[in-house]
Amino acid sequence: MFVPWSVSFSLLTSGVLAQNGLAPKKFLSLPLGAVKPAGWLHDQVLPSPEDLAHGIHIASVVNVKLPTSSSPEYSLTFTSVAQSDWIGGDSYYSNLEEAGSYWFNGMVANGVLVNDATIKSQTQQFLDYVLDHQDETGWLGPEVNTTKPRYLWGRYPFFFGAIQMVEADPTQASKVVPALHKFVSLANSMLHNGTGLEDWTKTRWEDFVITLQWLYDFHPDGQEDVLIDTMKMLKWTGDPWESVFEKQYFPTGPVEHLENPFNVLTWHGVNMAEGLKALPATYRFTHNESDLDRASQGWDLLFQYHGRPSGIYAADEYLAGLEAVRGTELCLVVETMFSGSYLYQVIGDPKFADRVERITYNALPATLTGDMWSRQYLQEQNQIAAQNMSPNPFPEDGPYSNVFGLEPNYPCCTVNHPQGWPKFITNSFLTTPDQKSLVHLYLGPFSTTTTLANGNTVSASVDTLYPFSDTLTTTITAKQAFTYYVRIPSWVTDGTIAIGSSSAKALSPANGLQAVPVQAGTTKFVLNLPSEITLESRPHGSVAVHRGPLHYAFDIPRNQTVLTRNSQENRAVDLQFEATSPWQYAIDTSSLQFVNDPPSSGALPSPVFDSGLPPFKITATACAxxxxVAGSTFASSPPENPSCAGSLTNITLWPFGSTKLRIGEFPTFTTS
Known part of the structure; x- marks a missing residue:
């Protein structure tokens, strides 16, 4: 039974609900570096060591100028990585308020996954500089040219990066762990004294809790009581996510004209994405199953009332309902991916993994250009232009928000979105709590090597073009026999598995996982995961088209205008896209046909998330x-029961992530 927080905190502190230690997760993540991208995923998502600027998420955004008393806004500039003092300048990373922490959190993983010496050197310098300048009280910063009070939140992404550094290189623990414990001691005192708090800290407290739990699980150093007490204080002084996600309070449409009964920032899109982790994190120290129930309910409410066919939800800056023209922030995309992975690890419900995979293969690439040198602040389901919008459909964000550029609207997404692909890759393999079994969670081309319980050294390699193929071939080598698990998505129909030379058999997953018996030595098996075209009902009688993990949209032909080019890095450009042909179509859903045009070379083009490049598509009979349109820059709501204004034509729908201008929610008609 749900216990209101005003009651549950007193029970926690009195020990009525609290139990010793932290509740175990359903699944355990592997350390950074244990899982690597392979095949098209490595080529498309991450750079080769010879091409550090393959995408903006790998680019050397070397100088992230942070707020100072004279310059309250931070900005991004490109300078030479050879600059000897690139990290130590008064207005660069050292304040740890947002940009530096975001950059570090994402770039640690990027450097490790491709074993890139330059990126790893940059992140090592960052780590060393911050830790070497920890002051005697334990505060991490340092504070440079600012009289701003000490607020806790800006350090949380840095903690995630520092944890990843230790995972990838355990020798770093001797420096990182004492610094974190010293900071925790200070933070604990600050929380008890009512300091260190402002609205962003109060809503993002769950990120610090997860850091504390990592310390408790792996490096407690006799500080268990302080760690647990700090977790409780963060929850007690933070926003009450168990109430925010209660059905009676949850907004069922756009919130710009609603009054939030809690901190207004709880309805902020990125805060909501991070807040999804709050209750599973709370459960670990309350042992209260109602926290998990409310977390699951909140997830469902969020996507019921604000969800998108691309897997993500709308918030332009705040929750925005279901209309196809409303926006979704890129920061929100990557934070939801990370939260969904954590939710699955704690709760074990496959719905979290299914949605994270949809978001990753649809919403994430859709908001970046194919070469990943330009990104949007906000993406739209129906996006007929990417330009300075007049009128502006976004009540809380600027009209430049859907331009593809270096830092349109706010620059936060430029430095935060690099965590998206790497954390998806890292969380694609897990182990069971007893560490006797390996679990392949997210489907795609990966390889991993780890040691399970009893010294069982295991490696797994997945050869596939998924999500642009229905077939995955997995080769496992193991020192000892064990049970391997692989997730079977909910959209699979009539899937089969063939182990070794045995004939293919029907799948029989339990709670979304197919058990595969693995013998000592080498085991090879082939999964075939076909799926049907499905339709999703959307507002105004429109529909969205899906097949498997991919959402399909009409890729509107476009021209491109360079609005501005960065003076230090000429690949960093702001781009305006305008439609060059009609997009006003209704489709006959009975005419939809799936087409697979596999690459003759066996390899996908790089990049694959760009116009006309994916091998999968769906054809449809359509009519104008x-x-x-509203003004000249965005589509009005899809018309209901439209009449054809001309003869029938055939159009092609492409994977949503490869489209930059698109219609993803269609009116319908019947050919007859």
Missing amino acids: IDWQ
């Missing part, structure tokens, strides 16, 4: 209709 009267569909109005």
